[in-house]
Amino acid sequence: MSDVVTYNREGAIGVITVNYPPVNALSHAVRTGIQGAIQQGRDDADAKALLIVCDGRTFIAGADIREFGKPMQEPGLPEVVNFIEATDKPVVAAIHGTALGGGLEVALGCHYRVAVPSAKVGLPEVKLGLLPGAGGTQRLPRLTGAQKALEMITSGEFVAAKDAAQLGIVDELADNDDVKAAGLAFAQKVVDEGKPVRRVSEQNDKLEAEKGSDVFDKFREGLKKKARGLLAPFKCTDAVEAAFTSASFEEGMKRERELFGDLMDSDQRAGLIHAFFAEREVSKVPGLPKDTPVREIKTVGVIGAGTMGGGIAMNFANAGIPVTIAEVKQEALDKGLSIIRKNYEATAKKGRITPEQVEERMSLIDGTLTYDDFKDKDLVIEAVFESMDLKKKIFSELDEKCKPGAILASNTSTLDIDEIASATKRPEDVIGLHFFSPANVMKLLEIVRGEKTSDEVKATGMALAKKIKKVGVLVGNCNGFVGNRMLHKRGAEAMALVDHGASPQQVDKVLTDFGFPMGQFAMGDLAGIDIGHSIREERRKAGEDVPPSWMDKLVEKGRLGQKTMAGTYKYEEGNRKPIPDPEVDQIIADFRKEQGIEPREISDQEILERCMYVMVNEGAKILDEGIADRSLDIDITWIYGYGFPAYRGGPMFWADQIGLDKILDAVKKYHKEVGGKQWEPSPLLEKLVAENKKFGDL
Ligand code: T1G
Numbered sequence: 191m192s193d194v195v196t197y198n199r200e201g202a203i204g205v206i207t208v209n210y211p212p213v214n215a216l217s218h219a220v221r222t223g224i225q226g227a228i229q230q231g232r233d234d235a236d237a238k239a240l241l242i243v244c245d246g247r248t249f250i251a252g253a254d255i256r257e258f259g260k261p262m263q264e265p266g267l268p269e270v271v272n273f274i275e276a277t278d279k280p281v282v283a284a285i286h287g288t289a290l291g292g293g294l295e296v297a298l299g300c301h302y303r304v305a306v307p308s309a310k311v312g313l314p315e316v317k318l319g320l321l322p323g324a325g326g327t328q329r330l331p332r333l334t335g336a337q338k339a340l341e342m343i344t345s346g347e348f349v350a351a352k353d354a355a356q357l358g359i360v361d362e363l364a365d366n367d368d369v370k371a372a373g374l375a376f377a378q379k380v381v382d383e384g385k386p387v388r389r390v391s392e393q394n395d396k397l398e399a400e401k402g403s404d405v406f407d408k409f410r411e412g413l414k415k416k417a418r419g420l421l422a423p424f425k426c427t428d429a430v431e432a433a434f435t436s437a438s439f440e441e442g443m444k445r446e447r448e449l450f451g452d453l454m455d456s457d458q459r460a461g462l463i464h465a466f467f468a469e470r471e472v473s474k475v476p477g478l479p480k481d482t483p484v485r486e487i488k489t490v491g492v493i494g495a496g497t498m499g500g501g502i503a504m505n506f507a508n509a510g511i512p513v514t515i516a517e518v519k520q521e522a523l524d525k526g527l528s529i530i531r532k533n534y535e536a537t538a539k540k541g542r543i544t545p546e547q548v549e550e551r552m553s554l555i556d557g558t559l560t561y562d563d564f565k566d567k568d569l570v571i572e573a574v575f576e577s578m579d580l581k582k583k584i585f586s587e588l589d590e591k592c593k594p595g596a597i598l599a600s601n602t603s604t605l606d607i608d609e610i611a612s613a614t615k616r617p618e619d620v621i622g623l624h625f626f627s628p629a630n631v632m633k634l635l636e637i638v639r640g641e642k643t644s645d646e647v648k649a650t651g652m653a654l655a656k657k658i659k660k661v662g663v664l665v666g667n668c669n670g671f672v673g674n675r676m677l678h679k680r681g682a683e684a685m686a687l688v689d690h691g692a693s694p695q696q697v698d699k700v701l702t703d704f705g706f707p708m709g710q711f712a713m714g715d716l717a718g719i720d721i722g723h724s725i726r727e728e729r730r731k732a733g734e735d736v737p738p739s740w741m742d743k744l745v746e747k748g749r750l751g752q753k754t755m756a757g758t759y760k761y762e763e764g765n766r767k768p769i770p771d772p773e774v775d776q777i778i779a780d781f782r783k784e785q786g787i788e789p790r791e792i793s794d795q796e797i798l799e800r801c802m803y804v805m806v807n808e809g810a811k812i813l814d815e816g817i818a819d820r821s822l823d824i825d826i827t828w829i830y831g832y833g834f835p836a837y838r839g840g841p842m843f844w845a846d847q848i849g850l851d852k853i854l855d856a857v858k859k860y861h862k863e864v865g866g867k868q869w870e871p872s873p874l875l876e877k878l879v880a881e882n883k884k885f886g887d888l
Pocket of ligand 1: 212213215251252253254255256267288290291292293295314315318320321322323324326467470471
């Protein structure tokens, strides 16, 4: 008898209970335990039906991802599911929480399924670069038909219990969330009504109905745009199609196994699994004890009702936290509040929230023209423009007005948190909360610790990120912190590549082909290229030697980006699609002449290496300086802050896959050819290569 799966009989029902926290994942012990318990149930003559139910928060949430990449130990999950199904007495699954992946496949191997109202089911393997590998691609379409099965399996989205019942995935919806009672009652009903053993693998009517249909080719067409660059959604489609084209269930299972193996061996699976665990690890900060006290954030103040301030405020209203926005002028405040309302109404129009929720959230947001209204706030976040003088002035006022223990945060994207904190008498309560635009959408929150920020305030920042459904990454204080510091290096390389012969569209295409949602220059147009221009002008005024740039010429011509329908690209009315502009090519050509630069042909490979390796080299320096604690912090920053393709695992994981020796050679090459501090090889990178180690080994 295993200690994670038990068998005991309750009346005429043989009850198989899985108890393997935290999510009853199908580890080797669980698979063995289920098989053994099913055998016990088969041998128990007094058991007229069997019930599989789970202790804890959820029904089985899938295969044990921690076992991936290790040699698989028998029994494999497909065999266990087939073993359940082959039982000659009815087997019932009682579902609560989230029955996902292999968990749903176990339930599909049962003859009946009952779910509590709050349960959800899904096959999210595709999000891990995989496909349901224990019969899900063969059994689900037998219940739902091709289209629904394709949608569920290639999206990985969860389906609520009531929808699952409508789709025929679940046979009955319980009246309440007592899953054990629901399971026993349903199993007893099966016995009382003499319901037969009903094997999903033998139900072929839905397959017959759609044999030879063009649903698969049509579906693949739709995938081309949605799943650009991804392997798994296409293999999922092939596997579901095999259910309709194979001569038997067994043949379809064989095909599913082949396709699963292809994906298991892919770099994309490795990248996505790394991203899955990294997203969870990132909230466990080394050196910050798990039991560090956390301050309760019940009311929030935001300074600035602009794009960032408004978006930031929405995050708190969305989480049910009242928030007051301060502005200097009433019309700025009114404008900001009306934009927030418009954003909510647009979301409601898409059906993502109800009109009542719009009103509910708007009722949680109010405005003020004085910081006096911040005296009871637990947290105040400043989101004004990037002027250190202004920020210091604001923080010294907040220091006076806010209650002791209130946390004072800045949304600055590059400025020195310690200098801002020095304007207060409470530097231990000062922290950076760097949101990414649009702040109510982008999931990343860089939580910037100052020299004096207390552990309690750091822990509160991390907890707050979870509360407002952000992915919080604790980072150190330097220019650009983690994300923007690396982005600035990529941006400078992209500019230099265009100076010397590449076009903006060529650079952007290399980056979008790599998997970024937008290229460097298209992203600049979205944010507004006047921002970079004013930062360069400020640095020139401060006496820094900032070289001229063709982008300054664009700004001087009033080409600020999307907001003026022209920046590095031009734009058509109501369309955000960047269109290369011959006028810009001419401006760049003239600029090269002025600078005496003879343009040359630049390969896509050089563009990729210079844009990506410069970031890896900077990431290594960031690690070396302790600005990021782990390489996974950098990976998560880039996946959730800048759309780095998760299937590549993030910049540092991707570098490990490429091989750090290869990257170091290229860094040394560009250090010779291009020069500049950004190409000085990171000592950490050199050390790892010398020791034949990876970033992931740190
Ligand atoms: N394996 C191992 N550990 C898992 C796990 C899994 N499948 N799912 C979650 N955990 C751990 C997680 O690392 C964390 O650990 C804790 O559980 C709580 O998770 C053959 C091959 C279930 C919706 O993709 O979507 O089946 O940090 O923080 O926000 O076809 O976890 O506490 O130590 O995320 O409440 C398919 C993945 C696998 C589901 C719960 N299944 N998990 O979310 O908690 S592939 C999945 C989730 C498969 C078969 C194929 C979520 C959740 P720790 P959490 P949560």
